[in-house]
Amino acid sequence: MRHQLRVPQLGKPADQRKALLRGLTTQLIREGRVTTTKARAKALRDEVERMIGLAKEGSLASRRRAIGYIYDKKLVHSLFEKAKERYGERNGGYTRIVRTVPRRGDNAQMAIIELV
Numbered sequence: 001m002r003h004q005l006r007v008p009q010l011g012k013p014a015d016q017r018k019a020l021l022r023g024l025t026t027q028l029i030r031e032g033r034v035t036t037t038k039a040r041a042k043a044l045r046d047e048v049e050r051m052i053g054l055a056k057e058g059s060l061a062s063r064r065r066a067i068g069y070i071y072d073k074k075l076v077h078s079l080f081e082k083a084k085e086r087y088g089e090r091n092g093g094y095t096r097i098v099r100t101v102p103r104r105g106d107n108a109q110m111a112i113i114e115l116v
Contacts, residue, residue, distance in 0.1 A: 008039060008043040010039060010043060021043060021044060022047075022069060023071065024036065024040065025044060025047045025051060025069070025070060026070050028048055028095075028114075028115065029051065029075055029115075030075055032114060033114035034112070034113055034114075035110060036110070036111065037108050037109065037110060037111065038109040038110065039109075041097045041113040042097065044095075044113055045097065045113065047069075048113075048115075049094050049095060051066055051079070052083055052087055052094045053092075054066045055079045055080045055084075056084060056088070058083075058084065063076065063080055066080070090116075093116065095113055095114065095115060095116060096115075097112070098111060098112045099111050
């Protein structure tokens with residue numbers, strides 16, 4: 001039973017789901033905005049906010065955790081350089097999810113997730 005366990009399954013096995021979220025996290029930090037489904041955007045929000053929290057902390061251990069999660073090592077270093085000045089006064093809420101029109105093929109609810 002999965003009572004009170006909020007882990008979005010996204011219709012994928014655990015390894016595929018983790019790889020999908022890692023790829024989307026890397027892409028969102030690189031581009032600043034990603035268009036995806038609403039369910040994926042909500043799952044992605046937790047991961048991105050965790051990475052930005054690590055970057056704000058700035059310790060060596062948090063940098064190694066971020067390098068282990070994000071696919072691009074140079075992107076991690078640039079995130080750690082910019083996070084203090086960009087998100088220093090914020091206590092969370094680093095992303096914004098905006099709903100858009102449904103996808104044409106299967107009518108899935110689409111959303112744009114972007115960094116604030």
